[in-house]
Amino acid sequence: MHWQEIAGWFQWRSAQEEAVHSFPQGSCFVEVGAYLGRSLCSLGEVVEQSSKTFAVVGIDTCRGSGPEGPCQKDYHGAAVTQGGGTFAGALHRNILDCGYGDLITLIISDSVTASRLFRDKSVDWVHLDARHDYAGLTADIQAWLPKVKKGGWISGDDYDEIKWPEVVKAVRDLLPEAKAWSTWQWRWIIE
Numbered sequence: 001m002h003w004q005e006i007a008g009w010f011q012w013r014s015a016q017e018e019a020v021h022s023f024p025q026g027s028c029f030v031e032v033g034a035y036l037g038r039s040l041c042s043l044g045e046v047v048e049q050s051s052k053t054f055a056v057v058g059i060d061t062c063r064g065s066g067p068e069g070p071c072q073k074d075y076h077g078a079a080v081t082q083g084g085g086t087f088a089g090a091l092h093r094n095i096l097d098c099g100y101g102d103l104i105t106l107i108i109s110d111s112v113t114a115s116r117l118f119r120d121k122s123v124d125w126v127h128l129d130a131r132h133d134y135a136g137l138t139a140d141i142q143a144w145l146p147k148v149k150k151g152g153w154i155s156g157d158d159y160d161e162i163k164w165p166e167v168v169k170a171v172r173d174l175l176p177e178a179k180a181w182s183t184w185q186w187r188w189i190i191e
C-alpha cells in the first residue's frame, strides 16, 4: 500500500520535506491527529527517503472529533462506526501495509494525555491536526508548546479563516508570531 491510497486530509508534504531537510539525525517528530494514517505514512515515506533516522510518533484517540467546523460535520463518524467505536485497527493496519510498522510509533490516546509522556523540550517538531475548535486547539497548543525544543517547530493544519475560523483565532491568540506555512498550515519556530 502507498499512503496516497489512504483516505484522509493531508496537504503539507512540502512541510514534511522541509523538516527532514532541516532537522538532524535522531530528531523527534510528533503528529497529533492521524485519522487513518495518510499524513503519517507520507511522513514515514519522507523520512525513509531522507536516509536519516528520526523518531516518528502518531497520536490519535481513534474515536473521531465528532461534529466540527461551521458546518458541524462529523468527518470521522463512518470510520468510527465501521470499527465498532474505534478505527485504531484500520490505522495500524495502514501503517503496517505501507511498511512503516517499525518506523512509526502509534499512541492511541487523547492529545493532552499523550503530551505528558514527553519530557519538556524533547520534541523537534509537533504538528497539530486533531481538534479544530477554539478550546480544543488551545488545549493542544498549551500542552505541546513546552515539549518542543528551542529552534523546534510547532505547527498545524487548516489555517483557513473561512473553513476553520476557530483554528485561526486560537493560533493568533496564543501564538501571535506564528506564520502561514506550506499549504493552509501555520507554524511557529520556538525561540
Ligand SMILES: C[S@@+](CC[C@H](N)C(=O)[O-])C[C@H]1O[C@@H](n2cnc3c(N)ncnc32)[C@H](O)[C@@H]1O
Pocket: 007, 008, 009, 010, 032, 033, 034, 035, 036, 037, 038, 039, 040, 059, 060, 061, 062, 063, 064, 065, 076, 109, 110, 111, 112, 129, 130, 131
Ligand atoms: C483531521 S483528522 C486527521 C487527518 C490526518 N492527519 C490525515 O492525514 O488524514 C483529525 C483526527 O484527530 C483525532 N482527534 C480528535 N480529537 C483528538 C484528541 N483530543 N486527541 C487525539 N486525537 C484527536 C480524530 O480522531 C481524527 O482522527
